Amino acid sequence: MRALSIAWKDTRHVYRNIAGLALMLVAPLLLATALGAAFGSGDNFSIAAVKTVVADLDVGAEAGAPAAGATIAGALDNPDMADLLDVTKVDTAVTAKATVDAGDAEVAVIIPSGLSAALMASDSAGSEVQIYRDPALSVGPAIATAVVSSVVQSLNGARAAAAASVHLAVSLGVTEDSELADLASKSAEAFSGLAQSEPPVTLEERAPLVPGLEQQKRPNVASQVLVGMMLFFMLFGAATPSRSILDEHREGTLARLFTTPTPRSVILGGKYIAVFLVVLVQAIILLLAGWLLLGAHWGALGPVVVLTLCGAVVAASLGLVTVSFAKTPAQAGAVSSAIFVFIGLISGSFTGGANIGGAFAIVRRVSPLGWLLEGWNGVLFGGSWQSIALPVVAALAFALAFFGIATFFFRRRYA
Amino acid sequence: MEAIVVEGLRKQFDPPKGPVAVDTVSFQIGEGEIFSLLGPNGAGKTTTISILSCLLRPDGGDARVGGFSVTREPEKVKALIGVVPQDIALYEDMSGRENLLFWGRMYGMSGAALNKRVDEVLELIGLVDRQKDRVDKYSGGMKRRVNIGAALLHNPRFLYFDEPTVGIDPQSRRSILDGVKDLNASGVTVLYTTHYMEEAQELSHRIGIMDKGAMIATGTQDELVRLVGERTRIDLTLDREAETLAARWRELPGVSSVSAPDDGSMWLSVQDANVLMPKLFDGARAVGARIIEISLAEPNLEMVFLHLTGRALRD
Numbered sequence: 137m138r139a140l141s142i143a144w145k146d147t148r149h150v151y152r153n154i155a156g157l158a159l160m161l162v163a164p165l166l167l168a169t170a171l172g173a174a175f176g177s178g179d180n181f182s183i184a185a186v187k188t189v190v191a192d193l194d195v196g197a198e199a200g201a202p203a204a205g206a207t208i209a210g211a212l213d214n215p216d217m218a219d220l221l222d223v224t225k226v227d228t229a230v231t232a233k234a235t236v237d238a239g240d241a242e243v244a245v246i247i248p249s250g251l252s253a254a255l256m257a258s259d260s261a262g263s264e265v266q267i268y269r270d271p272a273l274s275v276g277p278a279i280a281t282a283v284v285s286s287v288v289q290s291l292n293g294a295r296a297a298a299a300a301s302v303h304l305a306v307s308l309g310v311t312e313d314s315e316l317a318d319l320a321s322k323s324a325e326a327f328s329g330l331a332q333s334e335p336p337v338t339l340e341e342r343a344p345l346v347p348g349l350e351q352q353k354r355p356n357v358a359s360q361v362l363v364g365m366m367l368f369f370m371l372f373g374a375a376t377p378s379r380s381i382l383d384e385h386r387e388g389t390l391a392r393l394f395t396t397p398t399p400r401s402v403i404l405g406g407k408y409i410a411v412f413l414v415v416l417v418q419a420i421i422l423l424l425a426g427w428l429l430l431g432a433h434w435g436a437l438g439p440v441v442v443l444t445l446c447g448a449v450v451a452a453s454l455g456l457v458t459v460s461f462a463k464t465p466a467q468a469g470a471v472s473s474a475i476f477v478f479i480g481l482i483s484g485s486f487t488g489g490a491n492i493g494g495a496f497a498i499v500r501r502v503s504p505l506g507w508l509l510e511g512w513n514g515v516l517f518g519g520s521w522q523s524i525a526l527p528v529v530a531a532l533a534f535a536l537a538f539f540g541i542a543t544f545f546f547r548r549r550y551a
Numbered sequence: 552m553e554a555i556v557v558e559g560l561r562k563q564f565d566p567p568k569g570p571v572a573v574d575t576v577s578f579q580i581g582e583g584e585i586f587s588l589l590g591p592n593g594a595g596k597t598t599t600i601s602i603l604s605c606l607l608r609p610d611g612g613d614a615r616v617g618g619f620s621v622t623r624e625p626e627k628v629k630a631l632i633g634v635v636p637q638d639i640a641l642y643e644d645m646s647g648r649e650n651l652l653f654w655g656r657m658y659g660m661s662g663a664a665l666n667k668r669v670d671e672v673l674e675l676i677g678l679v680d681r682q683k684d685r686v687d688k689y690s691g692g693m694k695r696r697v698n699i700g701a702a703l704l705h706n707p708r709f710l711y712f713d714e715p716t717v718g719i720d721p722q723s724r725r726s727i728l729d730g731v732k733d734l735n736a737s738g739v740t741v742l743y744t745t746h747y748m749e750e751a752q753e754l755s756h757r758i759g760i761m762d763k764g765a766m767i768a769t770g771t772q773d774e775l776v777r778l779v780g781e782r783t784r785i786d787l788t789l790d791r792e793a794e795t796l797a798a799r800w801r802e803l804p805g806v807s808s809v810s811a812p813d814d815g816s817m818w819l820s821v822q823d824a825n826v827l828m829p830k831l832f833d834g835a836r837a838v839g840a841r842i843i844e845i846s847l848a849e850p851n852l853e854m855v856f857l858h859l860t861g862r863a864l865r866d
Contacts, residue, residue: 391636392640392701395604
């Protein structure tokens, strides 16, 4: 009962501090809202269609024949690409570039006048399709470049097929120009048709499945961001009640507590309970707010509850261990802030962590927050108990070690 | 009957080179007594009271409070004592009543009994009307009263006051001294530390004088004053500082000690004031100084301290 009295006193003290509440609750929600809005808060990642201007200057190889420039322009303006590219056609290269310079378009595709001729010529010196883009942007121009590149590769392939056919025909003794031209044209068409209908080599991209997933589910961006923010700011939430030990030491109330018949282990236990309660309440509020305000879908209830409790234990242990080294509340504030930011960075709290891979996926495991984020991502992507088992065990092992260290230092100081 | 027995208490901070705060201190306090520990800052009073509160563990010796050892049975000792710290030790964001309820729970109280006792204590310290106000809205004197009230909740048999009047106004000081006497009259044994001689003289049945970690004398005020012998105290004021004069007067036959702060005032402990006073005027004249005020007084605790240490309490 005495430990609970101490815990209740400390918890109330924290939740009476407006500035502290802003850091614990408002900051993570604001950051998650801002990042969610920046990357789309719906069920899927989405960006606005890229404004593209196309200057098709290609005049064609001969009258009546289809021009290669029209093929490129047509690919960009294809209705299937409408959600990615918003295409406007202009008459000159100068106009196209001026449109990008004025900020009215993100990228300009300038098709040279001799493109078709270059493709048809047997000894062409080459021709260049120019991509003119806003230097400050990368995603939009990359999409337009990819489309153009795909068509140009197809054209070059068709040209190579035609050249090979003509070369073969000549070696077999065909010398009539009209026959050779007809053969080249048919070979190019055949290549293009084959490439579009039955490509011999295809590329399939897959994301690795999270262990234990029966079905891959894509969470919204706000959920992923808020989880990282929540875990990060829970550390600060834990630091405030943890510092109350130093505050009470400075203000004399800790010494007074030690003159009462309440054992020191009970006093320390009460402090630990307070830290745990503060961050647990913080986490519950943030999860509810994320659900109600940002439309976050947290996943299966059981694993979410376990991860929330585990997160509170980890945050409490980290808050206590960083304070246990410090001698004054000010020193504790500075030290713990630096440590928390470092932990947040290496664990991927600021990125949501869903797409983290490679070496970083290993580095983050040196931090209990990294493990927790791994567990949360498993649940967010539809995982259940199996996907959180290892992260929870690992995070709790960290927490146990931190509690042990904090208790050692506190007992040594106040024994 | 001895309620508190202190035997050979020793405490050194940061051994082996740190200062010895309490050096083999022994004394006893009788049941129902007010016992004051008197001494200048750094004498070891707070360290002694901290050991008797089970806040610090002694390096040597032991103390029994109500028959329980502070080293072996601290929880039993803590149940018997109430400690009023020198500084306000309350939670400022809680009301006076909430503070008392919290501290009561720390003494193992709960429920209706705790609420009833809090009501009684609020009545005692005169804060019934302001009990629901946050402590940070209280005046300094009101905080002092709650600070004392928190130590009374569990009806302690022993009350420790650690320099409770430092830095407070005369009215609050008077209130605290009267409160200590009232509590003692109700049967509580009081251990009181101070560096104000007047407080020790007014309150105490017995006094222990400490200096540099050692207990240099204990007894009633009369017993301590008798240590000075048949001496008289001469208080005088010069028209200007005369550093050489104190040294010159110390050499005079019949002068036991001279206290000379920097403000021009002096006092001397002498055997025969009638014989010495003309010599004092002669000495002052010899260094170009003039005695502008002089008076004789009976020996007091300050004189005892000077007699025993060669220094004034306020030095």
